[in-house]
Amino acid sequence: MRDFQLPGRSAVYARNGICATSHPLAAEAAVSILKQGGNAVDAAIAGAVLLGLAEPQMTGIGGDCFALISPAPGAEVVAVNGSGRAPKAAQAADLRARGLSTVPLYGPEAVTLPGAVDAFCTMSERWGKLGLADSLAPAIAYMEEGVPVAPRVAFDWQADHGVLQGAARRHFLQDGRVPRVGDIFRLPGQAEVLRRIARDGRAGFYEGEVAEDMLATLQALGGLHEAEDFAAMRCTFGAPISGQYQGQTLLEHAPNGQGVTAILLLNILKRFDIAALDPFGAERAHLEAEAAKLAYDARNRFLADADHMTKLDRLLSDDLADQLAALIDPRRAMAAPAELSEAVHKDTIYITVVDRDRMAVSLIYSIFHGFGSGIASEKFGILFQNRGAGFTLAEGHPNEMRGGARPMHTIIPAMLAEGGRVTMPFGVMGGQYQPNGHARVMSNLTDFGMDPQSALDAPRSFATAGGLELERGYRPEVRAALAEMGHDLREPASPIGGAQAILIHDSGVLEGASDPRKDGCAIGY
Template sequence: MAERDFMVPGKSVALAENAMAATSHPLATLAALDILRAGGNAVDGAIAAVAVQCVIDPHMTGIGGDCFALYAPANGKMTAYNGSGRSPAGIDAEALRAKGWSAIENMSPEAVTIPGAVDAWCALNAAHGRLGLDQILAPAIRSAEEGFLITPRVAHDWARYADRIGWHEPARAQFLPNGRAPRTGERIANPALARTLRAIAAKGRSAFYEGEAAEDMAATLRALGGVHTTDDFAAHKGLVADPISAGYRGVTLNECPPNGQGLAALIIARLLEGFDLGGNGLSEADRIHLLAEATKAAYRQRDALISDPETMTASVADILSDAHIDRLRAGISLDKAAAPADFDIPVHRDTVYLCVVDRDGNAISLINSVFFAFGSGIYAPGAGVLLQNRGAGFTLAKGHPNVLAPNKRPFHTIIPAVVSRDGQPLMTLGVMGGQYQATGHAHMMSQIFDRGHDIQSASDQPRSFFTNGALDLETTISNAVRADLEARGHTTRIADEPIGSCQAILIDREKGVLWGASDHRKDGIALGY
């Protein structure tokens, strides 16, 4: 492990002996630590943290969104939780095609699927939690009732994407007080959301999927032309499944199975494992190029094959088989970029990922999102819920596995990961950033297990991402590297904002230490005790 250069701006890796949380917002990390020190376990801490972020990071996440999680007990079976919601029973893809739609309009009621996050939290708490929801949700309720301070990155994103909530009057009234986005250091509250969270704390999932909250969400959507009913909300139920996995350099990368894009992360990792990315045999341009080419190959597979697990026709085992991976890898040249590709899924960057490890060594990797910034922009004022637009992840192409249909889960970009070794959790890992997430997982794996970086240093490394027909480069990538990439046939451009954001915790059993990382690209912090 290379020693950090303390003359260069950056973060030191966090260290702890007992328990740790890593989130993209200081208040969320603090909420998790308070719960852990009060006797809660990793699941309790994670739910507390994500609930806080659903209040204080409304452009990134909310209880009107979806959630995926991997729970990895210190000694036991890892479990994947799919907290993604379905389309309403009354949705009609043919009617949308008849209106001239070729894709789901992302700020329309048709883009709103039933939020699955609250059900996932309740299921995780019931199966693995130690404390009650009343104690776990108390920090989030307090933030919603009393208000919270706007941090710098939150203010930046809120202002940048304010137009996504300006069109819907209830959303505008709540999230653009005084006719503008709140600024760094200003305070904002959401009393309606506090009431809903307090009801969930007292009654569990029924307080969200039945009764006043469900009625308000359904009525808000119907007023805008949606077909959602209270029956759609009442019928929601998440999935519990086994993770899918692939080996990389002697460890195992575990992901949630489809309808998420974790499968794409595994394809990229398997493709990259066929190249020697350690040492000095390859240049920085070589490694960026190979990551881009592996991304193209994997995302083409992703867009063609991944859908609701109930409608997916391709086998995960076949996709990850040696024969299939070898065929894909054979199409990658070190000297020449493959033809550009436009991926099917809309470009977005808005998610929160967090992870927690408790003093018993239990670990959880959890991600929660409303998809685009501020989701659909549709706000149910009585419930205090900003609704996601995950339905924009469907296609309208007839015959496609991911085509819009009633009561169906769309393709999802949000993916938590756990790296294991010899059957035990070694590292929780997540990289926020929409489509980038699968590429980000592979990039972090290579930086740690090929390049020898600690997890914070790995997160700090310059990022690149092939998307939307070109290779985006962060400003920390040199002009010489950019020229090298263009000589291979890449169209490059400088990214207009940081690419992704990472949190990770590594469990060092030999030393009895937890190592934590939180990306400098956000306001967050990794902290333990």
């Protein structure tokens, strides 16, 4: 139990349903759908789409999503891949011929097809109870009426607005300036798009006037996108991948997401007695940093679209974890892996919902970098992701840009399970940090017995190519010890990630936790 004389937040306990996400209006919208008789899928869609207005720098209908869905207690979990593909005409060789070594971040080359809308439509049809129109109703109303800009959103907006170009400046700035805390922000053009999706399903987005608006914008900038690319966009379904840690099963989305990295990282860490260490001490931070360097290096070399990846079994193997763990010196830092040629970043949203029947949804939804590509469609203001910058241009690499392929993705939803039953859907935002975040949360819960809220509140560290980032929650003596081990310490410019979780107790009580690094909360009833 937390010390109630210190700043902090309590978990939310409820019986009928909970939503945890990074903005309270989105959490409330999801719970309102549950109260109307909707299920966790109906509610998760409602909250996620609204977050495209409440946190527009993080996500939107021009982006992608991944989801893990547990339809009922004990049922097989389904992984939904709502990530978009490169247009069929896209080829790395063409960019190399232009003298490029990376995909331009803020050009049409980085814009992959928006995959989230098809995923939402398909999820609603396959699992929803109320229908898509009911799920989209809260977002449509807020898009028209507007929402007040929240503090963390204003902070990110100020940092990221410089990438906005063309029509995006008109849709996402107010009289040319960045909105301030409390300013009302609206997206009436997207309200109209959502009305068409509510009426016509995916055809309201991928065909007709909305698709023509998106195509005209991209083609005018030299994009290779065609109407056929949009019309062919379909999400896919599969089984999650899994790993074991301290008696718990971690379920992750299969590639092209980076969930396998979290499993590999935990497989390395379980070769050490993490539970015997100070949870906020130098030894734990050091071992986690070293394991992350090795796990991420493996990711960088092998992770790609599942259609082009051959090393998944190797990344999940105990043999690889043994070999990598043997490379760690418990007292000395190794060099960080080389930086990726493909882009990585940390802007996304995560939402989790559990309903009264214990259907559970773990959903993550993003436009990649802050404000994505910075390009928005002229009429409707649909902001395009720049997820195509997640491809490499290195010839022969499994993640090489090619027409119709999906790039390596940083966004990953997760679930914990025990005895064949999902016990906690959760996610940690933060782009490249996410696998490390999943491993840390799971270790906080199992190695140190933390409750979910404490596990999310705890200070974070992250080894990057630029050094070991430490949040301000670490003690000075810990910093000194890590520096003595050879770590190049850095203070991150913003908090490392943001997380949400819902623990499903054996008693049936739901416990919702929400990261204080964001504006959001857990709401239940």
